[in-house]
Amino acid sequence: MKAAIIGGTGYGSIELIRLINKHPYLEIGSVVSNSQAGVNFSDVYPHLSDIVVQPLETFDANRLSEDNEIVFLATPSGVSSKLAPQLLENGIKCIDLSGDFRLRSAEEYENWYKHSSPEEKYLKQAVYGLSEIYKEEIREASFIANPGCYPTATTLGLLPIIKSKLADENFIIIDAKSGVSGAGRGLSLTSHYSEINENVKAYKLGKHQHIPEIEQVLSDEGGNPITITFTTHLVPLTRGIMCTMYVHLKEKIPTKKVIDLYKQFYQESHFIRVRPEGNIPSTKEVMGSNFCDIGLHVDERTNRLTVISVIDNLVKGAAGQAIQNANLMNGWDEQTGLTDLPMYP
Ligand SMILES: NC(=O)C1=CN([C@@H]2O[C@H](COP(=O)(O)OP(=O)(O)OC[C@H]3O[C@@H](n4cnc5c(N)ncnc54)[C@H](OP(=O)(O)O)[C@@H]3O)[C@@H](O)[C@H]2O)C=CC1
Numbered sequence: 001m002k003a004a005i006i007g008g009t010g011y012g013s014i015e016l017i018r019l020i021n022k023h024p025y026l027e028i029g030s031v032v033s034n035s036q037a038g039v040n041f042s043d044v045y046p047h048l049s050d051i052v053v054q055p056l057e058t059f060d061a062n063r064l065s066e067d068n069e070i071v072f073l074a075t076p077s078g079v080s081s082k083l084a085p086q087l088l089e090n091g092i093k094c095i096d097l098s099g100d101f102r103l104r105s106a107e108e109y110e111n112w113y114k115h116s117s118p119e120e121k122y123l124k125q126a127v128y129g130l131s132e133i134y135k136e137e138i139r140e141a142s143f144i145a146n147p148g149c150y151p152t153a154t155t156l157g158l159l160p161i162i163k164s165k166l167a168d169e170n171f172i173i174i175d176a177k178s179g180v181s182g183a184g185r186g187l188s189l190t191s192h193y194s195e196i197n198e199n200v201k202a203y204k205l206g207k208h209q210h211i212p213e214i215e216q217v218l219s220d221e222g223g224n225p226i227t228i229t230f231t232t233h234l235v236p237l238t239r240g241i242m243c244t245m246y247v248h249l250k251e252k253i254p255t256k257k258v259i260d261l262y263k264q265f266y267q268e269s270h271f272i273r274v275r276p277e278g279n280i281p282s283t284k285e286v287m288g289s290n291f292c293d294i295g296l297h298v299d300e301r302t303n304r305l306t307v308i309s310v311i312d313n314l315v316k317g318a319a320g321q322a323i324q325n326a327n328l329m330n331g332w333d334e335q336t337g338l339t340d341l342p343m344y345p
């Protein structure tokens with residue numbers, strides 16, 4: 001099946017290309033670039049020499065829909081909202097990696113993203129692509145809003161305890177750290193080497209655009225409105241997200257029981273690895289893979305649960321989950337093309 005990628009020279013795009021290259025049923029049809037149309041891909045990314053041989057294309061919804069059967073939009077928020085509708089009107093399957101179609105409420109979107117919202121009908125058409133949780137809906141979908149990187153690590157780490165009703169939903173704190181590739185390839189002062197090297201910075205306190213996305217999923221699944229405290233940090237890594245989350249428990253329950261609950265919740269989820277007691281995951285242990293690893297510890301003194309959830313932001317947090325969703329949409333095994341082990345060390 002031919003796949004097109006829009007946002008061709010960005011990090012999401014090259015990660016999609018890496019994964020599609022070894023996917024048995026997908027091949028690269030078109031790669032669209034706004035900034036470098038006409039240029040050979042290998043001139044931008046020499047590491048992909050002889051892999052993507054076609055030149056970068058301009059965006060043309062009709063041509064893309066004729067030449068391909070699925071489109072991945074790896075474009076920034078505010079851009080996907082303009083491009084995806086043109087493709088959807090041609091009846092082609094789309095998976096959008098941006099935040100444009102993740103929130104159900106147009107008003108919430110405009111408050112947090114500061115762009116005008118996409119049209120309501122496309123917000124309704126979009127299925128939120130948290131693969132492990134919305135599998136059945138994704139199988140039937142023609143348009144996926146792929147989750148954000150932080151929301152993937154956070155919601156996968158919190159949903160078992162939220163759904164168990166053992167959590168005090170008024171006390172959920174998420175301390176999140178991301179490597180710099182999470183901000184994309186664009187140049188900015190904050191991702192400048194000497195600003196980020198040997199440094200850890202908290203950013204977007206109380207303003208992060210992923211707050212409403214996380215709250216939407218937790219509230220939907222928890223059955224009550226849930227608010228969170230969510231603080232993001234930029235750390236000197238290229239890839240990786242670690243979310244360290246604190247949940248006050250309503251009753252006394254030992255770590256082992258919480259681990260059993262998580263293992264039961266994810267018993268059919270190949271990509272979620274719940275660690276045994278005393279075994280806490282680190283970002284390198286998932287790097288380059290589609291795994292989300294979860295470590296758990298209950299402090300019996302305070303009756304608080306600490307959840308540590310790690311992913312590779314570009315794989316499970318973006319391109320890998322997008323491929324997992326493409327697999328589900330096409331009736332393929334969800335692991336297809338995603339069997340790479342983490343790169344360690
Ligand atoms: N990086 C990550 O870890 C994650 C990213 N995402 C989301 O995925 C999407 C892609 O992210 P990522 O690849 O990292 O970002 P990048 O900034 O690396 O790439 C985005 C690409 O989109 C294209 N683009 C930029 N501006 C415009 C524009 N005005 N019109 C059309 N195209 C434009 C550019 O490519 P070109 O000029 O070649 O078209 C650009 O390289 C974003 O929405 C991001 O928020 C989601 C989860 C994780």
Ligand SMILES: CC(=O)N[C@@H](CCC(=O)OP(=O)(O)O)C(=O)O
Binds near residue numbers: 077097100180210
């Ligand atoms: C490290 C870093 O800067 N990360 C970005 C993630 C952006 C992203 O993925 O944006 P959407 O999911 O909203 O499309 C951030 O915190 O804003």
